[in-house]
Amino acid sequence: MAVGSREVTVTVSLQGLPRESAFCEACFERLTERVSILAGVSRIEVAPEKGQVILDVSPEANVEAVLESTKRIIREVASGFSHETFRIGGMDCPQCAEDIRARVASLDGVFSCSVDFAAARMSVEYDATSTSTDDIASEVRRIGYSARRLHDIERPEGNRDWIALGGAVALYLVAGLVGAETTAGIVLFALAMLVSGARMLRSGLSSLVRFDFTTNALMTIAVIGATGIGELSEAAVVTILYRLGNNLQNRAVQRTRAAIGQLVASAPKSAQVVRNGDAIEVAVAGIAPGDLVHVRSFSAVPVDGVVEDGAGYVDASLLTGESEPQAVSPGSRVLAGSSTTDAPLTLVATKKYHDTTFARTLELIEEGDTKRAHREQVIERLSRWYTPTVILLALTYALVAIGFQLETPTGALHRAFWLLMVACPCALVISIPVAVTTAIGAASRFGALVKGGGVLEALERVKTWVFDKTGTLTYSRLVVEEIVLHRGASRETALEIAGALAAASNHPVARAIAREAKSRVVANETREVPGAGIEGNIHGRQYRLGSAAFTEAAQPGESDARTVYLTDEDGSIATFRLGEQVKAEAREVLKALQAEGRVLLLSGDQQENVRRFADSLGVQEFRAAVSPVEKAEAVKELKKAGPVAMAGDGVNDVAALLEADVGIAMGAAGTDAALECADVVVLNDDLGALSSLVRLSRALRRVVIQNIVFSLLTKVLLVAAGVIWPLSFWIAVAGDMGVSLLVTANSLRLRGETSRADP
Incomplete structure (x- = not known):
């Protein structure tokens, strides 16, 4: 507690408030709103990265009462609002994500829901007394998608999509053999359409009921319309091709997340825990702080802990990039995700699995929606009016063509439904999120965890690079x-x-x-x-x-x-x-960055030491004897001249990292503050990753522009072709899905952008 001339500054711990609540924007606002109206509170600062609420309180107020009220509000927010993250399967495009979001958000007891298509994740805030995670997952499955909690043990999804597609193709071929005009042929064509298009039709009808015009809604209108004008075989071909395209696209998108495959595969599903004197096998999610955990030789460490018994070496290369195993003995800290070598260890667990550095690292790699790119937000807004506009144009064409007898009603409706199929915005909508997810995966390959496409977008605009000295350049x-x-x-x-x-x-x-x-x-x-x-x-x-x-x-x-x-x-x-x-690579990296912009060295060391150090690296600008607070103030001042990137060790540079447009924590595996506050965490402490990140950000911009231009240009050409010539429905679907696949394939090229090259 600090007393000023006019007010008292007090801090209240956020202990007891789950991490999900502390970093939830809605809970943040609830907490701020309720505490700010307490008598005597003139200012409130919620600092989840520090685990504190900082209050300025009038000296006339009852400070103890304010403290107790704040603690009570924290407890109420923690108990009243639950948070859960789910892994979603079966999404074909970002508008499927919107369909899921709308359905889950409509459930009683759900306060908010967001779905990230590229990361295949859904985050839900809900009232646990009104609904449950099982209810939420069931609702997702009801509309044709799979859902499981993020930290549940993953079970194989199997090849149901491909089996359904194969069955639909078989039904279509048999229908052709028995005759398209026969009753049996009509029934078989209808079955082929339903088997291959069940998920699309279910999602599309659900969207239409809510007047939400998604891609699946467009395709549903077109397929039902084609059936209505007697082109059932064409409708079946459309659903089969649409399912094929989505299956191929899903497989390609899954490759964008392949960079974390090694980390996921290394995660143990269970561990041997000593309870009541007996060693039992429990799921890693069931391990509690204080449990004694046995880790066998050459096995993955399931949770963060401290060595209680045993000595040997632990390989933490997946988390830190350190090539040599580290010696550990009783009292040594060990991170989940590392692995033992030739000696078993007994640990005292210090965290639950989902709070470990390993689990949170996995989340960081996948969280493509944390800081979304501006371009992605623009395309998302565009798609909201694009689809209704396409439906209106198709309807207008049909009415004008029939009203002025430009062609037969069947021909006019055929062309209108063709327009709906070819104009689906799927390729345009996925052009950015797939590229962003691929780029984030590529960054993780050289040890850099990036919190979203917005960070990479900001990196390409950086004008000034600020570096801490100790632990960053050394x-x-x-x-x-x-x-x-x-x-x-x-x-x-x-x-x-x-x-x-x-x-x-x-x-x-x-x-x-x-x-x-x-x-x-x-x-x-x-x-x-x-x-x-x-x-x-x-x-x-x-x-x-x-x-x-x-x-x-x-x-x-x-x-x-x-x-x-x-x-x-x-x-x-x-x-x-x-x-x-x-660091061996420091001079080369700084030289490359100075060729592109301004580089400034900030250090708390003595003036002469910093001067010699800067001269040895060829850095022209430096400031010495700078405190952590002064570093943050310097970054704030530098931002007036353009975007600033700050690279620090993630320990005493938290304020500066938060102030910078892009905060980069070097060598911060296991540093909670860095994982929470930095926009980029370089786990392996390699400065060369900075050059690679700049290179990657520029490559991402090129790929995104290529994807958008290609998507729009091909749509215009296909629509023009359909207006001029009466083309079959299958051509429209093949063209639409072909563009989506090519956009995805172009995005996958970013996986190769992992070399240590100068920007």
Whole structure:
């Protein structure tokens, strides 16, 4: 609690409010609205990334009462509004997603629903006392789609779509053999149409009842109309081709999500947990914090936890990109998604599965709707009036042609229904989301998790790149840069003695010297003085390693935290100067970015250190001794000149990451703040990913433009052809689905945009 001259600033923990509620826009507004009207509250800031609500309260108000009321409101929001995310199967195009959204949103107890076609996900906010997840999933299945909760164990969907298509084709062929004019032939054609088009007809009729003119609604009108004018065989061909096109398109779209296949496959479905003294097998979703979990050798770690028993190595390359397995022992932290090697481990679970870094990483890769591209929003708005306009034009043509006797009623209706089929906006609507999902998957291949197409769209417009120094352009650990020898000592002897002393300490400086020395000598009677150094006996002689004051070095030279001295009873032996190891790719990446725009280095380090560091990398602009708050203020100021990208380590740069147009957290696997606040999380700590992201953002723009132009141009040509010549319905459907497949195939080319190339 902080007291100002006029008001009191207090913070209230969001603990107890589920993550889904804390980051739900509707719950955010409910919480803000209810707390802001409390007596004495002049300002409220809900900061879910910090897990806090920050209030400015009038000193005349009862602060304790405000705190208690805020806590009560948080509890009520947490208990009154439930959130669930579902995996949806069977969607043919984005307008199918809209159909599902409308049906679920109409259920009693559902407050809001959003469906992302490209990610095949549905997010629902609901009242658990009025409806349930089973009711919601059942409603989705009722209109012809599959639904399961995101963290439920995935069960194979099988090949039902292809089996249905094969059955429809067989019925159509038999109908042709028995005769299209016979009763048996008519019945078989009708069955072929129903078997192949059941989902489309069910969805289309549902949309028409609500006056929601989706792609399926267009096709339903056309198919029913074709049947009504006696062209049942043509209607059957239309539904069969439409089903074939959708099956092929679904398979292609699934490939856009293939980048997370390795992560998904590595997720264990169950784990061995010790409860009441017995080891039992439970689903990973049933593991609770505090449970003892046994992980066998060469097995995936099911939840985040701390090693209780056992020692060995853990491979976390899927999450961090680190090629070498990391040594772990009792007390070591282990992340879900990593895997053991040749030794079993027993962990104490620290999180539920759906709260683990692994589960949330999967969500981040798939969340293409978090920051949607502006182009995608424009196309979505366009599609809302496009379809009704097409229906109106087709109806107008039929009425004019029949009224003025331009052609027979059957011919006019045939051409009108043909127009409905060929003008379906599916290719146009999927032109952006499929490309965006493919690009996000491509980014994940080089370790970058991107939160939506809007982020990639913003990256291509960035004018200024801002970098933190430590942990971003350098590795977090120190290295020995220089050894100055005294009294004729050899480098090998100095390292051997210093390494033996350093091995007895966990201080970062000591660890750096120990890594450099790799000494096999053991120091006896060691004593560490915190903040000063360490001393010990080696072969009967007393040595000291540490600061100039502690070692009483004869030639202290410069004195700072990164200069360490080694002395014995006779004086100085060596001076060790340490520094941060610059990432190998840093100079090349910064040079490439500076060729495209402005690059600024912000660091909390001393002026001279930052100047030398900037000069070594060829960076012309830098600011030193900058606090985290000042970094955020600097980014805010820079944004006045154009979009800004900020790259930091995700630990003390959260405010600056949030302020930037594109916040990029480097090497942040397991950092909750980075996962929540950054727009891009580079798990493998590779700066080369930034160059690849810029390249990918530009490739995405090219592909999107190609898709939109191709979709619109081919639609115009097909409509013109249908007006000039009386073409069969199957040509219209083949043309429409062909364009959709080509647009999808063009988007899949982005999967190859994963090389480390300069922008």
